[in-house]
Amino acid sequence: MRRVLVANRGEIACRIIRGCRELDLATVAVYSEPDSGSPHVRLADDAVDLGPATSAESYLNVKKLIAVARSTRADAIHPGYGFLSENGDFAAAVEEAGLVFIGPTAKTIRQMGDKSAAKALMQVAGVPVIPGHAGIVEEGFAEIAAETGYPLLVKAAAGGGGKGMRVVENEDALEAAVEAARHEAEAAFGDGRLMLEQYINRPRHIEVQILADNVGHTVHLGERECSVQRRHQKIIEEAPSPALTPELRERMGAAAVAAAQAVDYRNAGTVEFLFQEGEFWFLEMNTRLQVEHGVTELAYGVDLVKWQLRIAAGERLTLQQADITPRGHAIECRVYAEDPARNFLPSPGRIRRLREPAGPGIRVDSGIAEGQQIGSDYDPLLAKLLAHDASRDDALDRMTQALRDYVILGPTTNIAHLRAILQHAAFRAGELDTHFIETHFADWAPAAPPLEALIAAGATRSGGGRQPAQMPSRDPWSPWSSQGGWRQGV
Amino acid sequence: MAESYRCGDSQHTVELRLRAGEFSGEVDGKPVEGFLAELEPGLLEVDAGAGAVQVHFVQDGRRIWVHCHGQAWELERVATARQGEPEAASDQLLSPITGKLVELRVSAGDSVAKGDTLAVLEAMKMEHRLRAPRDGTIAQVTATAPGGQVRERELVVELVAE
Numbered sequence: 001m002r003r004v005l006v007a008n009r010g011e012i013a014c015r016i017i018r019g020c021r022e023l024d025l026a027t028v029a030v031y032s033e034p035d036s037g038s039p040h041v042r043l044a045d046d047a048v049d050l051g052p053a054t055s056a057e058s059y060l061n062v063k064k065l066i067a068v069a070r071s072t073r074a075d076a077i078h079p080g081y082g083f084l085s086e087n088g089d090f091a092a093a094v095e096e097a098g099l100v101f102i103g104p105t106a107k108t109i110r111q112m113g114d115k116s117a118a119k120a121l122m123q124v125a126g127v128p129v130i131p132g133h134a135g136i137v138e139e140g141f142a143e144i145a146a147e148t149g150y151p152l153l154v155k156a157a158a159g160g161g162g163k164g165m166r167v168v169e170n171e172d173a174l175e176a177a178v179e180a181a182r183h184e185a186e187a188a189f190g191d192g193r194l195m196l197e198q199y200i201n202r203p204r205h206i207e208v209q210i211l212a213d214n215v216g217h218t219v220h221l222g223e224r225e226c227s228v229q230r231r232h233q234k235i236i237e238e239a240p241s242p243a244l245t246p247e248l249r250e251r252m253g254a255a256a257v258a259a260a261q262a263v264d265y266r267n268a269g270t271v272e273f274l275f276q277e278g279e280f281w282f283l284e285m286n287t288r289l290q291v292e293h294g295v296t297e298l299a300y301g302v303d304l305v306k307w308q309l310r311i312a313a314g315e316r317l318t319l320q321q322a323d324i325t326p327r328g329h330a331i332e333c334r335v336y337a338e339d340p341a342r343n344f345l346p347s348p349g350r351i352r353r354l355r356e357p358a359g360p361g362i363r364v365d366s367g368i369a370e371g372q373q374i375g376s377d378y379d380p381l382l383a384k385l386l387a388h389d390a391s392r393d394d395a396l397d398r399m400t401q402a403l404r405d406y407v408i409l410g411p412t413t414n415i416a417h418l419r420a421i422l423q424h425a426a427f428r429a430g431e432l433d434t435h436f437i438e439t440h441f442a443d444w445a446p447a448a449p450p451l452e453a454l455i456a457a458g459a460t461r462s463g464g465g466r467q468p469a470q471m472p473s474r475d476p477w478s479p480w481s482s483q484g485g486w487r488q489g490v
Numbered sequence: 491m492a493e494s495y496r497c498g499d500s501q502h503t504v505e506l507r508l509r510a511g512e513f514s515g516e517v518d519g520k521p522v523e524g525f526l527a528e529l530e531p532g533l534l535e536v537d538a539g540a541g542a543v544q545v546h547f548v549q550d551g552r553r554i555w556v557h558c559h560g561q562a563w564e565l566e567r568v569a570t571a572r573q574g575e576p577e578a579a580s581d582q583l584l585s586p587i588t589g590k591l592v593e594l595r596v597s598a599g600d601s602v603a604k605g606d607t608l609a610v611l612e613a614m615k616m617e618h619r620l621r622a623p624r625d626g627t628i629a630q631v632t633a634t635a636p637g638g639q640v641r642e643r644e645l646v647v648e649l650v651a652e
Binding site: 355 | 493495497498500502504505506508513515517518522524526532534536538540543545546547548549550554555556557558559560561562563564565567586587588589590612613614616617618
């Protein structure tokens with residue numbers, strides 16, 4: 001393995017390219033037309049234009065990706081997350097083309113991709129699953145729903161990331177929920193098959209990271225607490241979870257390893273669980289690198305991307321379970337171009353100014369650059385901000401300060417909302433469940449602009465849109481630099 | 491001259507005189523004075539009496555983005571402070587996003603019931619449904635055909651006024 005094509009975009013493409021470079025692997029980036037100026041394109045050794053913005057014609061175009069890998073002499077493909085990362089047909093096509101797919105086998109992806117079949121497999125492997133109807137529901141929803149009992153969850157069999165999922169409180173809402181879930185699942189996965197299961201009312205979302213090599217050596221790297229979500233999508237993740245005792249961690253870790261071994265798992269993967277009052281149930285397995293893999297990397301001092309590459313290259317996993325222990329606490333905030341005050345609506349726009357936080361224990365996994373246009377074609381994730389420190393309290397304080405320092409002007413972002421969450425008493429106390437946002441932040445609105453913001457706006461106006469008039473510059477090289485008249489150290 | 495800035499639902503008036511690193515004037519009718527310096531292009535230090543605060547800013551036409559106290563705001567300079575401006579009639583359903591018009595389920599003259607889905611929009615892979623706010627009749631619909639792009643706040647469907 002010498003040259004890796006990264007079949008993704010944004011921050012995760014940058015993250016993977018960095019991992020490749022550290023292992024002295026050459027990289028090929030791909031991009032769609034609106035992404036031509038993106039950081040991942042510049043970071044790679046080689047970059048190839050895939051064509052139009054539409055994912056189907058670019059990042060989801062299997063034939064084109066394989067042709068690009070061939071023409072650039074790449075010998076492996078890393079799918080990242082989203083797009084083709086959990087598409088068994090893609091993994092199979094990559095292998096058939098004589099290339100290495102950096103991830104599990106096509107068979108494993110398909111086994112875990114079908115949520116209904118995966119649930120059955122897990123039950124056999126002794127992993128606890130959510131009670132509900134076994135198998136796909138095609139008709140007779142009302143009868144099966146009555147058997148399962150309300151409230152229940154309509155869930156896409158091909159699902160993931162909260163797409164194609166609807167909670168149904170009573171029979172009156174069933175038909176509309178089934179229609180909406182099916183429509184969304186067909187649009188997102190090209191597969192509208194649905195399942196019905198019991199709705200766990202106030203769960204935590206806790207997931208376990210696993211790594212497995214090609215000869216079946218499988219370890220877990222503890223859990224990530226991912227309960228803070230909006231629209232079923234995570235926005236804050238941390239490791240370890242404030243809810244787990246060492247005993248529970250060991251039980252969940254063992255269940256995750258059993259889940260992975262039941263599908264002959266290889267490479268990095270994540271087993272997601274719902275957790276409530278000391279009980280946990282298998283939700284799904286994500287057969288790929290997770291968005292939030294960084295918190296595990298910080299808390300466990302392990303580079304998951306490099307392990308992915310090494311395992312794909314045929315190396316043995318040298319980590320032993322007994323040696324894997326967390327050190328301190330890590331937290332991640334996902335920075336999105338969206339407006340939390342308007343139901344998290346995406347907010348496209350140009351990044352007009354960008355200043356990223358830095359300092360001890362701070363990591364920014366970013367996919368954006370100043371001047372870049374954030375369009376409406378893809379997921380609005382801009383970057384991930386991570387903080388690591390000795391204890392949870394210290395890590396939260398560190399994150400709060402880093403969020404204050406994060407300047408993104410142009411698109412509306414969720415940064416102020418994230419900081420409000422970090423400062424909320426229930427969050428500080430670790431009292432989390434997947435309804436945290438709707439429970440505590442249903443009416444959140446950003447603060448009105450303070451005096452200093454309005455004065456700055458007025459000052460730019462007085463300057464006619466360029467250098468504020470009569471405003472001294474502290475930059476001695478500035479053409480506007482005045483001859484004194486301003487106070488040092490105001 | 492006093493300028494008005496709109497920020498979300500709120501509006502603010504700023505009247506500022508600048509002279510050699512000092513400012514004085516009124517913000518929202520209250521007198522202000524203090525010191526101002528440019529640390530680098532796009533970064534001001536403003537001291538309005540509560541200590542020096544760094545303010546990042548970018549201006550483009552009537553729009554100004556500012557960041558201070560760990561938070562960002564987008565301001566729009568408006569001609570004058572208009573008081574009591576009528577709200578857009580709720581019978582006008584505007585697109586909440588810039589994105590794709592996936593489906594348009596009604597045309598002018600159709601009768602609709604409260605809660606009916608009238609149009610389906612999509613941006614960044616998220617689906618948004620425009621629903622009828624009340625029973626009524628469709629006055630007009632957007633000229634954009636399904637599959638086409640609509641802009642944020644663009645009219646998608648309008649009901650006949652009651």
